[in-house]
Amino acid sequence: MIVLDINKDIIGTQKEVHAEDGQWVSRRMLLKGDNMGFSFHETIIKANTxxxxxxxxxxxxxxxxxxxxxxEDLKTGKVHEIYDGVMYALNEHDDHNLYGGTEDMRLICVFNPPIKGTENHDENGVYPLED
Incomplete structure (x- = not known):
């Protein structure tokens, strides 16, 4: 069993990863090494980013x-509002822009395959595939 307290076990540790340009922070709670088959994160998207x-x-x-x-779906140009209670899934490896609104946005995220934990977006917005 894995039990974590985000304030005691994640924030301020190597499991809290910040965007290089400061537009988000990802608090990575379950990672590849936890052998769950997915990773689980809380991500804060900063307002107006x-x-x-x-x-x-x-x-x-x-x-x-x-x-x-x-x-914003970059393939179709369609823009969807995100707010408390909205879920979206990037089921086709969708190329997109994510915009912070008038206040910070708190997101709960699941990745498959799981990430290792130290990943940050490259110049194309991609996380590398870890062995």
Missing amino acids: KTHIHYQNHLEAVYCVAGNGKI
Whole structure:
């Protein structure tokens, strides 16, 4: 059994990863090494920011539990509002922009395959595939 307290076990440790440009912070609670078959994160998207993301090696499901923002599908140009209670899934490795809204957005995220834990987006918005 794995039991974690985000305030005691994640925040301020190597499991709290910050975007290089400061637009998000990812608190990585379950990782590849936990052998669950997925990774589980809390991500804070800062208000009034834009992040390009294109997970070519991972699928991701995201559930918003606080704040607001938008997701823009770069293939179709369609923009979806995100707010408390909205879930989106990047089931086709969707290339997208994620925008922080008028307040920080708190997201609960699941990745498959799981990430190792230290990943940050490369210049194309991709997390590398870890062996």
